[in-house]
Amino acid sequence: MSSPSTASVDSLSAVAPAAPVLAAPVGSAVTAADIVLTGDRPTGRLHLGHYAGSLQSRLALQGRCAQTIVVADLQALTDNAGRPAHVAAHVREVVSDYLAVGLDPAQTTIALQSRLPALAELTMLYLNLVTVARLERNPTVRAEIEMRGFARDIPAGFLCYPVSQAADITAFRATVVPVGEDQLPMIELSNEIVRRVNRTTGTEVLPECRAMLSDTPRLPGIDGRKASKSLGNAISLSATTAEVRELVMAMYTDPAHARVSDPGQVEGNVVFAYLDAFDPATEEVADLKQHYARGGLGDVTLKRRLIEVLHNMLEPIRERRLMLTAQSDLVDDVLADGTRTARLRTEAVLHDVRQAFSLTS
Amino acid sequence: MSSPSTASVDSLSAVAPAAPVLAAPVGSAVTAADIVLTGDRPTGRLHLGHYAGSLQSRLALQGRCAQTIVVADLQALTDNAGRPAHVAAHVREVVSDYLAVGLDPAQTTIALQSRLPALAELTMLYLNLVTVARLERNPTVRAEIEMRGFARDIPAGFLCYPVSQAADITAFRATVVPVGEDQLPMIELSNEIVRRVNRTTGTEVLPECRAMLSDTPRLPGIDGRKASKSLGNAISLSATTAEVRELVMAMYTDPAHARVSDPGQVEGNVVFAYLDAFDPATEEVADLKQHYARGGLGDVTLKRRLIEVLHNMLEPIRERRLMLTAQSDLVDDVLADGTRTARLRTEAVLHDVRQAFSLTS
Structure with a gap:
C-alpha cells in the first residue's frame, strides 16, 4: 500500500461538489455517539441500486456519527476463490465509486478488509462459540446457498461468513448496522456471539448492535429482476451517457x-x-403515474425524462470519477489512510477481546 | 510478552544436561533441508506418553533439521472456549516441560500460536477452498466429535480446525509433520489445500508435506486405557518422586x-x-518378560525396577524444571523469542500467499 498523503486526501473535497442527497432514509434513531458500519463486496462496479439502497444513506449519515465502510475483499473470496484477480481489480473501482458519489474520507473511514488482520483473529475466536448447526439454520445463508447452487458443496468459508461479519461489526464496536430485512438474522447472530463472548469471559467487552432497516424499496434491474452485475441488468454509477440511454431505452x-x-x-x-428513486420532482412523478394509468403517455416520453434525471444526477459523479482517474494515487492513498485508521481501531478491540480470553498479549 | 533476553536463553544449556534420548524413532527420511513442525495443546502438563511419543522424537531431530514447535493455545480453545484461563495457565507449563526435557531454543523454535496472526489469515483464505462436506467426512474430526460427545452441537471452530492445522503447516513451509496414524487424514487435507492454492493462484506458492509416522507404540495410562489428563491416569513429567511411586504402584x-x-x-x-519405553537395559527387560511369563516374578519387584528407571530418567528433568522456576522470566523470554522468529517466517509466507491471491500487500 502506498504511503499516506494527507494533502491529496484533503484536496478531494475541492474536486467537485458532492452528489445531491435525494432522500434521507435514515431513521431518527442514529445519534452522534453511534458507530455505523457498512460494506460492499468488490465484485463489480457499484450501480444505481447501491446508490438508492445504501450510498445515499451513507451520505446522509456522513458527519452525523462515526461511520466506517469496509471493502469486503476477503468476504468476496468466499464465493470467488477461483478468481481472486477479479476481486482485487474491483477494490479501486469501488473506492472510486465511494469518492465519486461524495463520500468524504475525512468524515467516513474507508478500509480494506484483507488488510485488517484483527478481523481474521476475531473470526477464529468466535468460530468456537457458534455451532455448525446454528450456522446451517441461518436463513440468509440457506437462501444464498440455494441461489448460488452450492448444495452440499458449500465452501466452509461461505458457511462461516456470518461469523466473519460478526467480527467486522464487533471489531469497530459498531452500534448501528444498516441492512436489508433479509440480513436481520446476521445481526441476530452477531449479537448472540457478543453475548456469548461477554458471558464466557465474564466481562462486558463487546457491545451489541442494532439493525437499521432501510425504508427505500430495493431498486430492480432494467428487466425487473433483482439488479445484478452477472445478469447485466444494472446501470453502473460510472456508465457513460450513451450506456445509460441504451439501458433506459431497454x-x-x-x-x-x-x-x-x-x-x-x-x-x-x-x-x-x-x-x-431519483426524480426530485416527486409531484410531477405522481401526475405522470396518473396520466400513464389512464392512457395517453408513451413509454418513450417517460424514458426520455428518466434519461434526463439520471444524466443530471450522474454527471457530477462522472466528472468526479474522471478527476480521480487523473490523480492516480489518490484512491490508493484514501484506502491506505482509512485502512491504517481502521487497523488501529480493530487492533485495540482485538487486544481487549484477547485479554478477556486470557490470551497473552 | 517480556522483552528478548538472548543471555538467559543461551544460559539454558548450562542449567543441566539434556535428558537422555533412549530411542530415535525417526526414519532416515529426514534431511537437513527438511522443516519439521509439531505442536501441543496447552490443556495440561506434558506426561510420559508425550515423552515416549513425541518429545524424544523432537530431541532426536534437534540439530538435524529446522524444527518448530507450536504451542497451540488457539486450537485448545476450539473445545475449551468456556475455560480460556485454564488454557492460558498451561502455556508456561508446556514450554517449561519442553526446556526441562532438553529441547534447546537455539536449535528448536518454540512459538505461541495465538501470537501468530498470519495463521488466522491463512485459515480464512483456506476455508474458501474446502467444502463443509469435505470437513465433515474427515475421520479424525468424526472420531473426536464422537469422543467429545458434540453430536450436532459441534463448535464451528472444531469442524474447521483441520483447516487451521493446514495453515500452521503451510505457514512454516513444513515438509515433514510427525503424526500418529489416526492423523493421516489431516495431512491429506493439508496437501489437498496446498494443491488447491497452487492451482487456484497458478503458482507453486506452497509445498506439500509428508507425514512422519512414529514407530513407537502409544504409551497407555496406568490403568491401561488411553493416557489422558482428565482420566488422571498419566504420569506427568513434573511429577514428584512420591507421585511417581504411587502411580507406578497402582x-x-x-x-x-x-x-x-x-x-x-x-x-x-x-x-x-x-x-x-524407558528402560535402557533392553536385554534385561526381555529376560524379565520370560521370567514373568513362566511365573516366579512378582509385580512389586517389577514395579520397583520401573520406579528406579523413571527416577533416573525424570530426576535431571525435574532439576532442570526447578532451575527454570527459579529464573522466572526465562520461559517467557524463550517463548517471546521463538514467537518473534516464527512471526517473521509466517508473515513472509502469508505475504507470498496473499500476493498469489492478488491481495494488495
Missing part, C-alpha cells in the same frame, strides 16, 4: 401498453421505480 | 497373576509397556 415497462393511448400499468414498471 | 498388570509363583501375562501389562 427498460421493462408494461407489455400490455402497446399504443400510447392505451392505459398503462404503473406497478412493476421499472421506469417508474427509477423515477420514484 | 499400575494395571495382570489380574490373574495373584501369587508370585503364578505365570503372568506380559501383553497388556502396563509395567512392561513402560519398561519397553
Whole structure:
C-alpha cells in the first residue's frame, strides 16, 4: 500500500461538489455517539441500486456519527476463490465509486478488509462459540446457498461468513448496522456471539448492535429482476451517457401498453421505480403515474425524462470519477489512510477481546 | 510478552544436561533441508506418553533439521472456549516441560500460536477452498466429535480446525509433520489445500508435506486405557518422586497373576509397556518378560525396577524444571523469542500467499 498523503486526501473535497442527497432514509434513531458500519463486496462496479439502497444513506449519515465502510475483499473470496484477480481489480473501482458519489474520507473511514488482520483473529475466536448447526439454520445463508447452487458443496468459508461479519461489526464496536430485512438474522447472530463472548469471559467487552432497516424499496434491474452485475441488468454509477440511454431505452415497462393511448400499468414498471428513486420532482412523478394509468403517455416520453434525471444526477459523479482517474494515487492513498485508521481501531478491540480470553498479549 | 533476553536463553544449556534420548524413532527420511513442525495443546502438563511419543522424537531431530514447535493455545480453545484461563495457565507449563526435557531454543523454535496472526489469515483464505462436506467426512474430526460427545452441537471452530492445522503447516513451509496414524487424514487435507492454492493462484506458492509416522507404540495410562489428563491416569513429567511411586504402584498388570509363583501375562501389562519405553537395559527387560511369563516374578519387584528407571530418567528433568522456576522470566523470554522468529517466517509466507491471491500487500 502506498504511503499516506494527507494533502491529496484533503484536496478531494475541492474536486467537485458532492452528489445531491435525494432522500434521507435514515431513521431518527442514529445519534452522534453511534458507530455505523457498512460494506460492499468488490465484485463489480457499484450501480444505481447501491446508490438508492445504501450510498445515499451513507451520505446522509456522513458527519452525523462515526461511520466506517469496509471493502469486503476477503468476504468476496468466499464465493470467488477461483478468481481472486477479479476481486482485487474491483477494490479501486469501488473506492472510486465511494469518492465519486461524495463520500468524504475525512468524515467516513474507508478500509480494506484483507488488510485488517484483527478481523481474521476475531473470526477464529468466535468460530468456537457458534455451532455448525446454528450456522446451517441461518436463513440468509440457506437462501444464498440455494441461489448460488452450492448444495452440499458449500465452501466452509461461505458457511462461516456470518461469523466473519460478526467480527467486522464487533471489531469497530459498531452500534448501528444498516441492512436489508433479509440480513436481520446476521445481526441476530452477531449479537448472540457478543453475548456469548461477554458471558464466557465474564466481562462486558463487546457491545451489541442494532439493525437499521432501510425504508427505500430495493431498486430492480432494467428487466425487473433483482439488479445484478452477472445478469447485466444494472446501470453502473460510472456508465457513460450513451450506456445509460441504451439501458433506459431497454427498460421493462408494461407489455400490455402497446399504443400510447392505451392505459398503462404503473406497478412493476421499472421506469417508474427509477423515477420514484431519483426524480426530485416527486409531484410531477405522481401526475405522470396518473396520466400513464389512464392512457395517453408513451413509454418513450417517460424514458426520455428518466434519461434526463439520471444524466443530471450522474454527471457530477462522472466528472468526479474522471478527476480521480487523473490523480492516480489518490484512491490508493484514501484506502491506505482509512485502512491504517481502521487497523488501529480493530487492533485495540482485538487486544481487549484477547485479554478477556486470557490470551497473552 | 517480556522483552528478548538472548543471555538467559543461551544460559539454558548450562542449567543441566539434556535428558537422555533412549530411542530415535525417526526414519532416515529426514534431511537437513527438511522443516519439521509439531505442536501441543496447552490443556495440561506434558506426561510420559508425550515423552515416549513425541518429545524424544523432537530431541532426536534437534540439530538435524529446522524444527518448530507450536504451542497451540488457539486450537485448545476450539473445545475449551468456556475455560480460556485454564488454557492460558498451561502455556508456561508446556514450554517449561519442553526446556526441562532438553529441547534447546537455539536449535528448536518454540512459538505461541495465538501470537501468530498470519495463521488466522491463512485459515480464512483456506476455508474458501474446502467444502463443509469435505470437513465433515474427515475421520479424525468424526472420531473426536464422537469422543467429545458434540453430536450436532459441534463448535464451528472444531469442524474447521483441520483447516487451521493446514495453515500452521503451510505457514512454516513444513515438509515433514510427525503424526500418529489416526492423523493421516489431516495431512491429506493439508496437501489437498496446498494443491488447491497452487492451482487456484497458478503458482507453486506452497509445498506439500509428508507425514512422519512414529514407530513407537502409544504409551497407555496406568490403568491401561488411553493416557489422558482428565482420566488422571498419566504420569506427568513434573511429577514428584512420591507421585511417581504411587502411580507406578497402582499400575494395571495382570489380574490373574495373584501369587508370585503364578505365570503372568506380559501383553497388556502396563509395567512392561513402560519398561519397553524407558528402560535402557533392553536385554534385561526381555529376560524379565520370560521370567514373568513362566511365573516366579512378582509385580512389586517389577514395579520397583520401573520406579528406579523413571527416577533416573525424570530426576535431571525435574532439576532442570526447578532451575527454570527459579529464573522466572526465562520461559517467557524463550517463548517471546521463538514467537518473534516464527512471526517473521509466517508473515513472509502469508505475504507470498496473499500476493498469489492478488491481495494488495
